[in-house]
Amino acid sequence: MTRASLPPVAVIGAGFSGTMAALQLLSTLPPERPVLLCERGGSFGRGLAYGTGNPAHLLNLRATNMSAFPDRPRNFEEWLGRLGPEEAEGIWATPAGTFAARGLFGRYLTELLSEAVTRSHAGRLQLLPDAVTDLEPRGDGFRLHTEGGQSFTVAGAVLAMGNLAAAPSRSRHSLDPWDTEHFGRLHPHAPVLILGTGLTMLDAVASLRAHGFAGAILALSRRGLVPNGHAPAKTWAAPDFTPAELASLPRLLTRIRTEVARAGARGIGWHGVIDALRPLTDTLWRSLPTPERRRFLRHLRPFWDVHRHRTAPPVDAAIRDEIASGGLTVRAGRLLDIADDPAQAVVTLRLRGAERTERLAVQAMIDATGFGHLAQSQDPLLRRLLERGLVRPEPFGLGLEAGPDYRARGTTAARPLWLLGPLLRGVLWECIAVPDIRNEAVELASLVAADLDRAAAA
Ligand SMILES: Cc1cc2nc3c(=O)[nH]c(=O)nc-3n(C[C@H](O)[C@H](O)[C@H](O)COP(=O)(O)OP(=O)(O)OC[C@H]3O[C@@H](n4cnc5c(N)ncnc54)[C@H](O)[C@@H]3O)c2cc1C
Numbered sequence: 001m002t003r004a005s006l007p008p009v010a011v012i013g014a015g016f017s018g019t020m021a022a023l024q025l026l027s028t029l030p031p032e033r034p035v036l037l038c039e040r041g042g043s044f045g046r047g048l049a050y051g052t053g054n055p056a057h058l059l060n061l062r063a064t065n066m067s068a069f070p071d072r073p074r075n076f077e078e079w080l081g082r083l084g085p086e087e088a089e090g091i092w093a094t095p096a097g098t099f100a101a102r103g104l105f106g107r108y109l110t111e112l113l114s115e116a117v118t119r120s121h122a123g124r125l126q127l128l129p130d131a132v133t134d135l136e137p138r139g140d141g142f143r144l145h146t147e148g149g150q151s152f153t154v155a156g157a158v159l160a161m162g163n164l165a166a167a168p169s170r171s172r173h174s175l176d177p178w179d180t181e182h183f184g185r186l187h188p189h190a191p192v193l194i195l196g197t198g199l200t201m202l203d204a205v206a207s208l209r210a211h212g213f214a215g216a217i218l219a220l221s222r223r224g225l226v227p228n229g230h231a232p233a234k235t236w237a238a239p240d241f242t243p244a245e246l247a248s249l250p251r252l253l254t255r256i257r258t259e260v261a262r263a264g265a266r267g268i269g270w271h272g273v274i275d276a277l278r279p280l281t282d283t284l285w286r287s288l289p290t291p292e293r294r295r296f297l298r299h300l301r302p303f304w305d306v307h308r309h310r311t312a313p314p315v316d317a318a319i320r321d322e323i324a325s326g327g328l329t330v331r332a333g334r335l336l337d338i339a340d341d342p343a344q345a346v347v348t349l350r351l352r353g354a355e356r357t358e359r360l361a362v363q364a365m366i367d368a369t370g371f372g373h374l375a376q377s378q379d380p381l382l383r384r385l386l387e388r389g390l391v392r393p394e395p396f397g398l399g400l401e402a403g404p405d406y407r408a409r410g411t412t413a414a415r416p417l418w419l420l421g422p423l424l425r426g427v428l429w430e431c432i433a434v435p436d437i438r439n440e441a442v443e444l445a446s447l448v449a450a451d452l453d454r455a456a457a458a
Contacts, residue, residue, distance in 0.1 A: 006033045009448060010144050010157040012132045012381070014039035015047020017421030017437050018160035019109055020068060023116055024445035025158075026125055033452070034124045036154060040131030040147070045113045048162055048178060050106030055090050056206040058312040059105055060199065061434065062097035062230070066105060068112055070439050076100075079108050092314050096230040099312035128152075134384045137415055140455050147380075155452055156416030158444065159391075159408065163371035163422040163432075164399070165379065171338045173345040175366045177204045183211035187363055190215055193347060196368035197221040197330050198302075199309055202319055204366045205328055217328045218360070220349065221369075224332030225306045229316025233271035236263045238280055246287040249295050274307050278430070281308075285429035290395055297396060338365070371422070373397040390415055394426035402427050406444045407451070416451060420444055 009025055011018045014037050022037045029035070037044065043051060059066060067075040080091060080100055090101030117125050130146035141155040175182050177200050186192065192208065194201050197219045205217060219226075239259050245251045256277070260270045277284070285293065296304075311319075322328035333351035344361045351358065374393045377383070385391045389412035394401040400423050401409040408417040420440060424431040431440060 006030075007141060007153045007155040008034035008036040008126065009452070010036045010038060010132070010135075010142075010152070010154040011160055012038050012157055013047070013160040013162055013421070014041075014044040014113075014127075015160065015162050015421070016050065016068075016109065016434060017047075017162070017441070018158070019045050019047075019113055020438055020441035021158045021160050021420050021444060022125060023068070023112065024441045025448060026116060026120060028445035028449045029452070030449075031121065031124070033155070034126060036126045036128055036144075036152060038128040038130060038132050038144075038146070040129075042129055043110075044127055044129075045110035046106035050102050050109060052101075052106075052203075053103050054180075054207060054210050055101045055103070056210060056315070056318065057102045057203055058092065058099045058315050059102055060099075060227075060230075060309060060311050060315075063091075063100050064097060065435050066100075068109065068434075068438055070442060076105070076108055079111075080104070092312065094230075094313040096232050096313050099230075099314065131381075133380050135381075135388075135390065135417070137388070137390070141416060156418070156448065158418045158420055158448070159385075159400075159423055160420045161379070161381070161423060164374060164377050164382075166367060166369060166372045167376040169365070169367055171340050171345050171365055173340060173362070173364050175364050177207070177366050177368045180207040180211065182364075183208055183213060186211070186213050188212055188214050190344070190363035191360070192217050192364050192366065193345075193360070193362040194219040194366045194368050195221070195335060196370060197224055197226050198305060198368065198370065199227055199311065200368035200370065202227065202311060202315055204368050205319065205322060206315070208366075216326070217322075218362075219328060219330045219368075220333055220335060221302070222332065222334065222352075223302045224330050224352065225302050226319065226330055227306045227316075228271075228310050229313050230310045231269060231271055231313075233275060234268045236268050236272035236276045238276045241280070241284070246284065247289060247292075249288060249292040249300070252284065252288070253300070270307065271310075278308075282428055282430050293396065374399065385410075385417075388412070390417055396426040398426040399423040400426075405447045405451075406440070407447075416448075416455065418444055418448060 011021045022035050025035045063077050063080055067073050069075050090104045092099045130148040133147050134145040135142040135157055144152045144154050194204050201219050245255045259273045263273050331351055333349050335349055337348040339346045344363050346359055346361050349358050374397045390410045391400045391408045392410050402419045406418045408419050422432045430436040
């Protein structure tokens with residue numbers, strides 16, 4: 001057995017990104033280098049996405065795409081195959097592929113992590129259930145401080161803290177879509193408004209129904225677009241974009257529409273074309289000039305999201321049933337005002353194309369508009385790192401600036417600080433889904449190992 005003796009590398013956040021970073025670092029760093037995995041939420045491995053116990057919350061990717069390891073692509077499917085018949089409720093075989101409950105995926109991740117803890121020699125993988133509040137530069141590394149008053153010397157840190165939290169709501173009747181325990185206290189029939197019509201809205205509808213809410217739900221977003229469902233898709237070859245297309249959003253869009261039309265003429269739906277773009281989207285994002293990327297975020301992102309981030313067929317069917325039965329109404333429009341009464345909120349809306357505004361009394365509003373921007377973030381660790389100049393925002397405010405080596409870029413001299421997951425959103429477009437994060441974790445681990453080796457040799 002090897003004794004761990006060097007200062008650890010800290011991984012901050014133990015959702016999918018942090019868990020993958022920790023597992024890959026364990027297999028890539030020398031055996032005497034421990035890994036300190038820090039999680040403020042108490043539960044390691046699941047993160048925000050896979051902590052749900054609602055069997056109606058399904059993965060939005062086929063089980064075939066959800067292995068935690070790029071070199072073992074069937075690992076999750078095989079794990080599912082070993083489950084007993086009592087888990088059948090969480091596994092859906094559909095013509096478009098097999099989709100599992102997100103809670104099952106969370107269990108798969110926690111099992112991978114506990115196996116790693118058991119295997120880790122001399123406690124090389126240490127789990128720290130505490131919020132990290134500061135990384136103070138010390139020597140070549142940091143002194144890591146936690147909310148619980150602990151501190152540790154670490155050789156470097158990987159920030160895997162997930163999406164930025166949304167800005168706090170203006171209304172006392174606003175509910176967090178992830179904190180569903182309040183849903184059971186709602187009046188079962190008084191109307192509820194959901195702000196946002198994307199994947200979080202679909203989750204919120206399933207959570208409301210699971211908590212016995214039987215009333216009307218209005219979902220509102222700027223464009224009123226609901227995610228598409230997965231369908232059996234034939235493959236389409238990745239387009240070879242010209243330099244002119246790569247430099248201009250309108251040209252790029254025209255080319256993609258042409259590809260969709262050509263595919264359609266051969267009986268292949270748009271799904272095949274969008275899937276063909278997936279390996280190219282990072283390159284497309286990085287090649288577009290900054291003003292074009294801003295235009296994409298302002299005008300096209302909702303359209304892209306509903307085609308790219310598709311839902312499992314059972315979720316799609318449930319939402320279409322909701323719409324058909326009148327339980328859920330989806331509208332395009334804007335929320336103009338909220339007036340809070342003690343028992344309800346009176347919201348003023350302007351629906352798209354309408355001249356007049358409408359007022360509506362709702363018992364609650366669920367904020368499913370997505371995640372926040374860096375400028376609004378109150379996260380104590382991020383604020384501290386920004387103040388210290390260890391990190392800086394990337395131009396779109398979606399996350400932090402980083403180099404191609406995942407090293408955070410700040411305003412002061414570079415430090416051993418790396419990013420993984422949604423904080424990379426403005427730099428790497430594809431950094432939020434499992435197939436991307438698992439590959440990026442492998443790459444990150446070897447870059448961290450090489451950086452630490454170089455620092456030790458200097
Ligand atoms: C509802 C939902 C469903 C999704 N479904 C899918 C899917 O089916 N397939 C797919 O490929 N992708 C899916 N995604 C995308 C998802 O973003 C990734 O799969 C992945 O879960 C991102 O994990 P993460 O670890 O980066 O972030 P998170 O899961 O948010 O984890 C970050 C963790 O960091 C912790 N943390 C933050 N700050 C600190 C701190 N200062 N100290 C200590 N701990 C801290 C948080 O408590 C949290 O547990 C889904 C996303 C969401 C939100």
